[in-house]
Every structure is written in structure tokens, then in C-alpha cells.
Amino acid sequence: MRRLLIILSLLLSPTAGFAEPVKPIPAAHGIAMHGALKYPAGFKHFDYADPHAPKGGEARLAEIGGWDSLNPFIVKGEPPGGADLPFETLMTGSADEAFSEYGLIAESIETPADRSWVIFTLRPQARWHDGKPITADDVIFSLDILKAKGHPRFRFYYAAVDKAEKLAERRVKFSFKPGDNRELPLILGQLPVLPRHYWQGRDFAATTLEPPLGSGPYKVKSFEAQRSITYERVRDYWGADLPVRRGHNNFDRIRYDTYRDTTVALEAFKAGEYDWRLENEARKWATGYTDWQGLKDGRGRREAIPHRRPAGMQGFAFNLRRDLFQDARVRRALAHAFDFEWSNKTLFYGQYKRTASYFANSELAAEGLPGPLELAVLEPLRAQLPPEVFTQAYRPPVTDGDGNIRPNLRIAMKLLEEAGWDVVDGKLVKDGRPFTFEILLVQPVWERITLPFARNLARLGISANVRTVDPAQYKNRLDHFDFDMIVHVWGQSQSPGNEQASFWGSASADQPGTQNLAGINNPAIDSLVEQVISAPDRDTLVARTRALDRALLWNHYVIPHWHLGTDRLVWWDKFGHPAVAPANGTQFLTWWVKP
Structure with missing residues (x-):
């Protein structure tokens, strides 16, 4: 009887059968692969972006080859330059750290010390271009559709994701398969988030010339397949004043024109057909601009800007x-x-x-x-x-x-x-x-x-x-x-x-x-x-x-x-750019058109 009473007393004890209370994992504004974040909670903007940069104007760029699809997430077809501009990810990296990410669609991230799972809480103001809110359902749909029908790289990136769970309307959890892979929370932070309601009834794996619905700072304004495409800045873009976006996306319009080869593209640039060029050929850098009238009369600029990114x-x-x-x-x-x-x-x-x-x-x-x-x-x-x-x-x-x-x-x-x-x-x-x-x-x-x-x-x-x-x-x-x-x-x-x-x-x-x-x-x-x-x-x-x-x-x-350890840039002198260049090199979306 005494033994039974002892057992009953243990079962009735308020702490019997329970482990120590689990310390809650704090939500963070960002995550670093190793070490600490450079930018603390409440930071205003990245150091290499000017929050006072003026908005407006058009940037005209060039690409070589051709394109036939506006879906940049599949293996079929060739997307145009800037095809990712209409889309956002859960988090975004900084260009002056080895590998850190800060909240974009996600306002916070939670992950344990062993990084065996991650929870993202979405921003309540995050919206698609049609005005509908971005939800946990969209995030889970994005993972599933990219793994099932997206480019093969997505299957490799997300192969270690064991389960995706909707915890609330704006809260989603990813659990990972056993193994020591500390990068996985950051890999999920790079997940492009796609609208479930838009893709219902559409074939995600097929090429398309219908501009897909996005949530990013730009959307497709007009295009002529294989020749040109113009993106316009979304005036009521929900993320414009986020710290990770201040000083970015300053152009009202970004246009890409397509050229058949680099020689034709260079001559088009010197004739004023487009505005800004990253020069990848040594011969053109050495001799291709000697006859450029813009450089002779001060209307053009030519500069090699050092960087510290791996060359690969x-x-x-x-x-x-x-x-x-x-x-x-x-x-x-x-x-x-x-x-x-x-x-x-x-x-x-x-x-x-x-x-x-x-x-x-x-x-x-x-x-x-x-x-x-x-x-x-x-x-x-x-x-x-x-x-x-x-x-x-x-x-x-x-x-x-x-x-x-x-x-x-x-x-x-x-x-x-x-x-x-x-x-x-x-x-x-x-x-x-x-x-x-x-x-x-x-x-x-x-x-x-x-x-x-x-x-x-x-x-x-x-x-x-x-x-x-x-x-x-x-x-x-x-x-x-x-x-x-x-x-x-x-x-x-x-x-x-x-x-x-x-x-x-x-x-x-x-x-x-x-x-x-x-x-x-x-x-x-x-x-x-x-x-x-x-x-x-x-x-x-x-x-x-x-x-x-x-x-x-x-x-x-x-x-x-x-x-080469520099970015070789040439441009018509219509642009301003931040005084600071980050370790990863020139970030063109922090430039602006001079008023």
C-alpha cells in the first residue's frame, strides 16, 4: 500500500513526467551562416545603399542572345534579363558579408542551435501585385511546385526538407531530414515565393509569354519576345521602406534590349542605344572605347571598380x-x-x-x-x-x-x-x-x-x-x-x-x-x-x-x-551611385538616374 501511495503521489505531482521547461527560441531579424550579423535589429539600411537616392528615370541595359519565356523558374525556355525582378524571397542577403540574410517577405526567423528546423513569420503588409496578401499557403505551395516542376537545381537545394507545416496564416515551419547541414535555414530564406492562387489551373512547367504574378519592386510593362522587355517600378510596392530595400530599386523603368553578339552590343552602346555596360572582354576594355565620343566630351564614364568576391x-x-x-x-x-x-x-x-x-x-x-x-x-x-x-x-x-x-x-x-x-x-x-x-x-x-x-x-x-x-x-x-x-x-x-x-x-x-x-x-x-x-x-x-x-x-x-578582381564598367553619365562599394562588387539596383 505504501508503495502504491508513493506512485500515486508521483503521478499527481505537478512536475511528474515533465522535463525542464523548453526555453523559447527568440525570433530574429536575420541569420548569419557563421558568426554574428553585421546589421543589428532596427538597422535603417545597408551601408552600400543611399536611403536618400532619388527615384525616377529609365535605365537601359543590354543582353546577348534571345529569350522566349517569362518563367525564370523552369528548365524549359530562356528567360529575359531581369526576369527575377517581379519576384521576392523570404529573406535577402547583404553584399558586404560572407553569407547573412535579413527579413524580406519574412519579418522574422526562428531556428534552434542545431538548425534542424526553421520558422518564418511573414510580414502582414506583404502583398502580391493584385493586392492579395502573401500567406503561409503560398510559401508551402512554392516549395512543392519548385521541387516538383521547377528547374532541377531546386530539387537539389531543397532535397533535405522533410516537412513543411502551416502554423498560422502568416507562420510556416520547415523541418529538415537528419544530418548536419547548417545552411538549410538560409537556403529556405532564398526560397522564391510564388502565388498559389495565380498558378491554379496553369501549367507551371510550360514556357509562357504571360507575365506571371509577383510581389517584387518591378513588374513587366511591355515586351517584344527575343528583342526587348521593359519593367516598371511598382508605385505602391509594399516593401519599399524596409531596411533591406531602402536605397534600392530607384529606376522607374528598366529596359533590356537583346543583341545578337557582343560586338554589335558595344557599337549600340557607343551610339547611345543603352546606358550602362559591364565589360567582360579585355580587348574591348583596352581598345573598344578609344573612339567613343561620349568619353571624349565628358558625357561618358569608364571605371574599374575593385571587389573582393570569389572569382569562381x-x-x-x-x-x-x-x-x-x-x-x-x-x-x-x-x-x-x-x-x-x-x-x-x-x-x-x-x-x-x-x-x-x-x-x-x-x-x-x-x-x-x-x-x-x-x-x-x-x-x-x-x-x-x-x-x-x-x-x-x-x-x-x-x-x-x-x-x-x-x-x-x-x-x-x-x-x-x-x-x-x-x-x-x-x-x-x-x-x-x-x-x-x-x-x-x-x-x-x-x-x-x-x-x-x-x-x-x-x-x-x-x-x-x-x-x-x-x-x-x-x-x-x-x-x-x-x-x-x-x-x-x-x-x-x-x-x-x-x-x-x-x-x-x-x-x-x-x-x-x-x-x-x-x-x-x-x-x-x-x-x-x-x-x-x-x-x-x-x-x-x-x-x-x-x-x-x-x-x-x-x-x-x-x-x-x-x-579579374575588378568590375569593368562603362556608362553614360546620367547615373549617380553610392560612395561605398561592397565586397561583392557593384550593386546596380542601388544606382539612380540623376534628377
């Missing part, structure tokens, strides 16, 4: 789905036929630096030999990695720049012979099959760089055919991996994470539309990507990214090109 990797990318490029010795041999020093001296006026990292121009780039933190990641994978990862600092092949590339070609031929290739009657042959492939380009401007490379390959007995196609055909061929070699750029941020799985992960190698264009299917790379994603702090992230960098470099998946 641009290079000749192999398609490893081709048997021809399966052997790393072959890929390494072909890299010796690209004479960067000659190209930089002869074609680029000495403007560029050779790229020797997938994260060039940042602290994330591997340098020297691996340090202790890197070795802790690399050692368990030693048997699966090229030995040079541990013994050598990667450097791409170098020449004297005088056009004499014979020493490099001798190295290349030795590697090719080791891989089983021989020269027969001037042709490189293996098992009776000649070494021939196609380099696919999308702009004629690349021909002057690629043709000398092809001529050097010919000296090895390799036939490299250079082919330039129109943008629509190029995109279709890339989406379906119908190429041997291309010129490609993998852009990088200061805080790499889940996107690396789309770039290099085995699961994305055969997914149409993926960024894993090289077709990398390597368990060691997969492991390194996973460790980058799960990095608990900045120092660990840097070390793990450098380890991934080494593994990518020494597998010779690309022949690295070059990079």
Missing part, C-alpha cells in the same frame, strides 16, 4: 561522360596545350591573372600544401584522391608567352603515350580510333581564344573542331549533355554550401539541366562536398573548402582560364 572557375570543361576524357592523364595532357601566357599578352593586353583555384580571389582558395585542418578531412580519403593533393601545390602549366609551346607539348605527349595513345601518320590514335572532339561555343568572341588552343592540339595529332551555335541550341545541348568540351563558368560565393552538390555531386551528374556539366561522379568529391555543407564554423568551412578545391584541381576536370 572559368575554363575549358571536359564532359567526362565521353570515353575520350575518362583518363585523367589525357585531361592533364590537354591542359598543356593551352598557352595562357601568350593569350594574356597577345589577346588580353596583360589584364588577367591565371586561375589556379575554383575559389580564386578569396581566402577559400587552396595555397601551398594542406594544413592540419585540411589534412584531417583529406587523410581518410587518401586512397581515393590523386597523390598530388598531399604533395604538391597545384599550378596550371606555364609558358614563356612567346608562342613557343614545344616544352609543354612534349610533356603532353608523354602523358598521352602513358594513357595508350600513339601518333600514326600525324594523327593521335588509340585502338584504331583517332583523337577527335568538338569544342562547343555560344559566342563568336570565344573563337579567337579557342582556335589557337585547337592549333596547339593539332600539333599533338588531335583534331579539335570549334563550333559556335545560337543560344537556344547551346542551352538545349548543355541541358542534355550533348557536348565534348565547352567554356563554362562556375560562380562561387564567400560561403559555399549546398550548391556544391549541384556543381560536383554524383547525384547531379545525370540530371538534365544540372550545373554538374563535367559529369563528375566521384565518391571522394561527394564526401568533401558533404563536409563543406556541414562545416560548423568559418575556420572549418575555409579548411574544408580548400580541401575540396585541391581534390577538384588535381582531378583535372577543367583547363583553368583566368580571372
Whole structure:
């Protein structure tokens, strides 16, 4: 009986069977990937935006190629420049931090220390362009439709989301699958929010020339497919006075005109057909503006503005789905036929630096030999990695720049012979099959760089055919991996994470539309990507990214090109811009038209 009374007393006790009260998680105005936010609660505006910037006027821009769809969220079709202007995300990043996000559609974010889930509370004033409020139902619909019918990258980004729940009309919770992925709350913060009521009865996966309903600072005013599109500023835009939007979106209208190639676009700019230009070609920067009357009479501006963003990797990318490029010795041999020093001296006026990292121009780039933190990641994978990862600092092949590339070609031929290739009657042959492939380009401007490379390959007995196609055909061929070699750029941020799985992960190698264009299917790379994603702090992230960098470099998946640490800008002097340029470079939507 006494024992029964003790049991009953325990059951009736107000604290019996209950754990310590769970401390509520405070709602925050933003979230940093690692460390603290730069901007505190109640901040007024980003440092690189001028809250007093005048509104008005028109900015005329240019794009190359053509477009045929106003839905930028699917793999089909090609959207125009500025296609994302009518849409907003839950949160938005700042351009002067490695990776931080602040509330946009969401007024607050809640997440536990292990970041196993996240709750967003939406702003009550957030509205679609038709006046209807943005709700938790819209957020859940957006996640579901993007994963089911959106571009393949969305399936990779949100693959770790286990469940989405509506907690209230303006409150939504995402729970994540088991695993250490601290980036997921920020990835969900980047979710484009789409209107459920608009898309009901419409085919989200189809291309369209009907401007989709959005909630952003601009909406489509007029367009002529393949030629031009004009966006107009939404006068009653609900987010205009948010701290993350003050000093942004100052133009009344933004127009994009389409040009068939960069040479035509440059001449159109000098003739005053559009207003502002980011120059990507060294030759045009060096010589293309000497006859520009606007620069001579003071009506034009030309300026190189330094930045500190990672340059990423641009290079000749192999398609490893081709048997021809399966052997790393072959890929390494072909890299010796690209004479960067000659190209930089002869074609680029000495403007560029050779790229020797997938994260060039940042602290994330591997340098020297691996340090202790890197070795802790690399050692368990030693048997699966090229030995040079541990013994050598990667450097791409170098020449004297005088056009004499014979020493490099001798190295290349030795590697090719080791891989089983021989020269027969001037042709490189293996098992009776000649070494021939196609380099696919999308702009004629690349021909002057690629043709000398092809001529050097010919000296090895390799036939490299250079082919330039129109943008629509190029995109279709890339989406379906119908190429041997291309010129490609993998852009990088200061805080790499889940996107690396789309770039290099085995699961994305055969997914149409993926960024894993090289077709990398390597368990060691997969492991390194996973460790980058799960990095608990900045120092660990840097070390793990450098380890991934080494593994990518020494597998010779690309022949690295070059990079630049400035934004080369030219514009007609109708614009004003903030005095401060952030680390990530020029933010054109903080510029304005002078009254």
C-alpha cells in the first residue's frame, strides 16, 4: 500500500513526467551562416545603399542572345534579363558579408542551435501585385511546385526538407531530414515565393509569354519576345521602406534590349542605344572605347571598380561522360596545350591573372600544401584522391608567352603515350580510333581564344573542331549533355554550401539541366562536398573548402582560364551611385538616374 501511495503521489505531482521547461527560441531579424550579423535589429539600411537616392528615370541595359519565356523558374525556355525582378524571397542577403540574410517577405526567423528546423513569420503588409496578401499557403505551395516542376537545381537545394507545416496564416515551419547541414535555414530564406492562387489551373512547367504574378519592386510593362522587355517600378510596392530595400530599386523603368553578339552590343552602346555596360572582354576594355565620343566630351564614364568576391572557375570543361576524357592523364595532357601566357599578352593586353583555384580571389582558395585542418578531412580519403593533393601545390602549366609551346607539348605527349595513345601518320590514335572532339561555343568572341588552343592540339595529332551555335541550341545541348568540351563558368560565393552538390555531386551528374556539366561522379568529391555543407564554423568551412578545391584541381576536370578582381564598367553619365562599394562588387539596383 505504501508503495502504491508513493506512485500515486508521483503521478499527481505537478512536475511528474515533465522535463525542464523548453526555453523559447527568440525570433530574429536575420541569420548569419557563421558568426554574428553585421546589421543589428532596427538597422535603417545597408551601408552600400543611399536611403536618400532619388527615384525616377529609365535605365537601359543590354543582353546577348534571345529569350522566349517569362518563367525564370523552369528548365524549359530562356528567360529575359531581369526576369527575377517581379519576384521576392523570404529573406535577402547583404553584399558586404560572407553569407547573412535579413527579413524580406519574412519579418522574422526562428531556428534552434542545431538548425534542424526553421520558422518564418511573414510580414502582414506583404502583398502580391493584385493586392492579395502573401500567406503561409503560398510559401508551402512554392516549395512543392519548385521541387516538383521547377528547374532541377531546386530539387537539389531543397532535397533535405522533410516537412513543411502551416502554423498560422502568416507562420510556416520547415523541418529538415537528419544530418548536419547548417545552411538549410538560409537556403529556405532564398526560397522564391510564388502565388498559389495565380498558378491554379496553369501549367507551371510550360514556357509562357504571360507575365506571371509577383510581389517584387518591378513588374513587366511591355515586351517584344527575343528583342526587348521593359519593367516598371511598382508605385505602391509594399516593401519599399524596409531596411533591406531602402536605397534600392530607384529606376522607374528598366529596359533590356537583346543583341545578337557582343560586338554589335558595344557599337549600340557607343551610339547611345543603352546606358550602362559591364565589360567582360579585355580587348574591348583596352581598345573598344578609344573612339567613343561620349568619353571624349565628358558625357561618358569608364571605371574599374575593385571587389573582393570569389572569382569562381572559368575554363575549358571536359564532359567526362565521353570515353575520350575518362583518363585523367589525357585531361592533364590537354591542359598543356593551352598557352595562357601568350593569350594574356597577345589577346588580353596583360589584364588577367591565371586561375589556379575554383575559389580564386578569396581566402577559400587552396595555397601551398594542406594544413592540419585540411589534412584531417583529406587523410581518410587518401586512397581515393590523386597523390598530388598531399604533395604538391597545384599550378596550371606555364609558358614563356612567346608562342613557343614545344616544352609543354612534349610533356603532353608523354602523358598521352602513358594513357595508350600513339601518333600514326600525324594523327593521335588509340585502338584504331583517332583523337577527335568538338569544342562547343555560344559566342563568336570565344573563337579567337579557342582556335589557337585547337592549333596547339593539332600539333599533338588531335583534331579539335570549334563550333559556335545560337543560344537556344547551346542551352538545349548543355541541358542534355550533348557536348565534348565547352567554356563554362562556375560562380562561387564567400560561403559555399549546398550548391556544391549541384556543381560536383554524383547525384547531379545525370540530371538534365544540372550545373554538374563535367559529369563528375566521384565518391571522394561527394564526401568533401558533404563536409563543406556541414562545416560548423568559418575556420572549418575555409579548411574544408580548400580541401575540396585541391581534390577538384588535381582531378583535372577543367583547363583553368583566368580571372579579374575588378568590375569593368562603362556608362553614360546620367547615373549617380553610392560612395561605398561592397565586397561583392557593384550593386546596380542601388544606382539612380540623376534628377
